[in-house]
Amino acid sequence: MAIQPASPTPSIFRKKSTPTLSTAASYLSAVSEADARARAHGGTPNSTPALSLSSSVTSSSEDTVLHEKEESNDDGLVYPKVPPTSEQVFTTVHTEFGHCANDTYRYTSQYNPTRPVKGVPEQDPPYYILLTTYISYLLVICFGHLRDFFGKRLKVADYRHLLAHDGFAALNSDFDSFYTRRLKLRIDDCFSHPVTGVPGRTIVLLDRYSPNYNKTMVPSGGKTRGLNVSSYNYLGFAQSKGGCTDADVESIKRYGLSACGSRRECATLDLHLQAEALVARFLGMEDALISSMGFATNSTVIPALVSKGCLVISDELNHASIRFGVRLSGANVRMFKHNDMKSLEALLREVISQGQPKTHRPWKKILVIVEGLYSMEGTLVKLPEIMELKKKYKFYLFIDEAHSIGALGPHGRGVCDYYNVNPRTVDILMGTFTKSFGAAGGYIAGNRDLINRLRLSGHSGAYAEAMAPPILSQVMASMASIMGITLPRAEKSSPSRGLLVRHSDSTLTITPEEPPAYPGNALASWLPPWMPTPESMCDGSDSRMRLRRLAFNTRYLNRGLRKLGFITYGHDDSPVVPLLLFNPGKMAVFSRMMRTRATPIFVVVVAYPATPLVTSRVRFCLSASHTKEDIDTILQASDEIGDILDLKQGLGERWPLQEIIARAVELVNMEEVP
Structure with a gap:
């Protein structure tokens, strides 16, 4: 049950950076070649490493030469920045919001009124899975109580907080704290990981190790960037640049931070x-x-x-x-x-x-x-x-x-x-x-x-x-981005709208449009006059793209996992995808195996008391910032780890991984999955 925590030695799974090109001419030549290859292929390849940071237009297994353009972040990590093709100009940071220009990787999240409202039936695992799960808990309970019994008598100093002393009652009851000390402590390296930077498509983990079996965690000084499926960043608004960030910066200048x-x-x-x-x-x-x-x-x-x-x-x-x-x-x-x-x-x-x-x-x-x-x-x-x-x-x-x-x-x-x-x-x-x-x-x-x-x-x-004012600005900017913004009639054709909104503090005197009916756009008069409003925010194109990308990602991962044979809970359109692990020991192993892959994947494992005792699970929290290739990477990792940990206990027709990746669009658009 107990697994020795990771040592502070460098991981052999750490991704190596690609050497830079020597001249600007060679760099531009590589961009031109990749652009030509992308058009010749006429589509996006089936799979590519999620952290190759290549866009869905330029991504190709042979385009590794494009990984040469590297820049250092404030977090001290060095990671590649790949330019888009000549046909696409992205205004987002690829590590925060994945570049994806393929409109086939979109879906609209909407209930079909012609079909009855049906719940998703929860599958039960085979009896031997339940039996081994109960036996695991039984062994932990028995050995834990034996250790408490002998520890109170042989190692009094270590159990002082559980014993009465100097006329004071015990600070904690050994029974009340039993779960925390004897089960959660064994897998504590899977919880409460310190992170830094923007929790977008990728996230940076501060590496740590434990010299005393998870009683304390010691930072090793290293950092690991990996694919982030652990944050509730559904629409991908966790970004360091863009319309929302500009609004926050302007708000801080005017109102302060607190x-x-x-x-x-x-x-x-x-x-x-x-x-x-x-x-x-x-x-x-x-x-x-x-x-x-x-x-x-x-x-x-x-x-x-x-x-x-x-x-x-x-x-x-x-x-x-x-x-x-x-x-x-x-x-x-x-x-x-x-x-x-x-x-x-x-x-x-x-x-x-x-x-x-x-x-x-x-x-x-x-x-x-x-x-x-x-x-x-x-x-x-x-x-x-x-x-x-x-x-x-x-x-x-x-x-x-x-x-x-x-x-x-x-x-x-x-x-x-x-x-x-x-x-x-x-x-x-x-x-x-x-x-x-x-x-x-x-x-x-x-x-x-x-x-x-x-x-x-x-x-x-x-x-x-x-x-605080910056939080209010983030709320208003992101919400207005989802709604789209209706500008006053006299300003619709004005090319200087951006300058007017950024630098004018005066109230607009132009008669606005009539308030739109629900669920229509937001009027410019509803927003502060100093709030920046980029064109993509005004026309709502950016958020429509985010909503449709999120809907595609959720259905693709949910249905893909079921086709691989996993037991998952929830609706196909849910951005939270719970994958059942059952056995408590598998929670720790699944999290560690995901975290130590060549392309690290950071997930959330959930156990009792947040869930029933025998239905431990991992939750994939999806975002519009993920690309189709990211979901492919998650499916591939789950497929390999699922075979090792014997997690594929679901019913229904199964597809091989490559077929799921190749037929992703068809899988997403199916009314029902057989």
């Missing part, structure tokens, strides 16, 4: 009011309230919505912030089986007919709380069926869209957009800015009377920190 305390302790900035108005427009709601922390958005707002005498009906897999907020409210709570509408309807019939406990009086209000996308399972809420139940049983509906907003729907508006449901038929929409928008904080959106009430009675407004 917030000034709670919203009631200081004057509310104009940015706060503009951000709340823009969020409401983006969601198609009357008004919105923003908070500086996503967890606090739920835990402080729910007590302001319900209280004693009210009933909260919660999905059994709802996030901890929802559970915490319900406990603080004092309301009664009942849970229904995850995403099971029959279970929900049966519970609604029961609670409405029986009323409150003891008195059987009617409930003051019934609030149903669900999530748009469940991040541990990758499942989407069955919103059309819930809306039918809402019409029938007259309850209030609260949707937590922390992971779905920006990541789902043809316009990036979340599950309402994905299912083509009018957002105003939902009573409360909650979400965070930490995933798709590359910022921090959260929001609550609803009708104006409700939001005004929450401003007074919700604790987030009275006691929480105000959002």
Whole structure:
């Protein structure tokens, strides 16, 4: 079970850099040759190393000569920078947002109303997998208790924190801390890795090792850049250059870096009011309230919505912030089986007919709380069926869209957009800015009377920190980029729009266009006059590309893993793809084998108590910044490691890896995968 931690010696898997070309003439000649080869091939090759950093236009196994142009980053690493072909000019850094000009690698995330809303059945592994998993836990528990028994008597100094001494009780109970000390500690090198730089398509890990079996971690001084499938950077807005970054820099120049305390302790900035108005427009709601922390958005707002005498009906897999907020409210709570509408309807019939406990009086209000996308399972809420139940049983509906907003729907508006449901038929929409928008904080959106009430009675407004100006700028710029920006009529043909927006502080006096209907564009008057608005942000082309690339990547990886024979949970359109590992020992091995490949891949392994004890998993968090070649690399690594660790226990038809890579577009566009 225990695996010796990595030593500080240099890894033999570290990728070697390619020597530079000697002259500019040879460099330009190489670019010309690669351009000609790309056009001659007429498409993108099946696979290429994800960290070759070549674009999907120029990528080719024989184009390694183009890896000569290297530049040093602030992180001290040296990595190649490959120029695009003459037909494509990319404004992004390839290590942060992958260059991909192939329009066939696009897909629109949208529910087909002609087909029933179906959940994804969860497969069970063979019995021998479950048996060995239980035996593994049993061995760890038995040997762990034996070590505690003898350690308290033979190594008192090492167990001082578990023993009473000097009249004080033990600081920790050996039973309460048993899981942390005897299981998590063994695989602790897979968790809490320090990183540096931009968490985009790639990320830089600070190397470390442990001299005492993971009790402490010592930095080795090295750094490793690898493919990043561990960040919630769904739309790829984690970038060091671009429209959002320019807006943040300008905001820092004007407002500074930090917030000034709670919203009631200081004057509310104009940015706060503009951000709340823009969020409401983006969601198609009357008004919105923003908070500086996503967890606090739920835990402080729910007590302001319900209280004693009210009933909260919660999905059994709802996030901890929802559970915490319900406990603080004092309301009664009942849970229904995850995403099971029959279970929900049966519970609604029961609670409405029986009323409150003891008195059987009617409930003051019934609030149903669900999530748009469940991040541990990758499942989407069955919103059309819930809306039918809402019409029938007259309850209030609260949707937590922390992971779905920006990541789902043809316009990036979340599950309402994905299912083509009018957002105003939902009573409360909650979400965070930490995933798709590359910022921090959260929001609550609803009708104006409700939001005004929450401003007074919700604790987030009275006691929480105000959002810092750069974060507000990031939220507004990324959200406006998704929406697209409608410029005033007189400015549409003006070539100096960029200069006007960057340097003019005066309010525009030109009559703007009529406010567009949901889910339309944002008006320029909704944004600060100093905020830069590049052409790609105004016309929405950049974000349409991001949304379609994310949808392609999610379906390709999800379906590709299933075709390889893995057991995965979740919906095909979910940007979080959980792959089941089951055995606790396989979590550590899978993470380490991914991290030490020639092309390092950084993943997130999740275990108890975040998941049930026997359903440990790895979660691939996909982004629009990943290219098709990146997904090929992940599939190839998973295929090899899956054979070694005996992870391919799924049912259904299987395809070989090369067939999956060659038929990727066909696989993504299938209505159903056999």
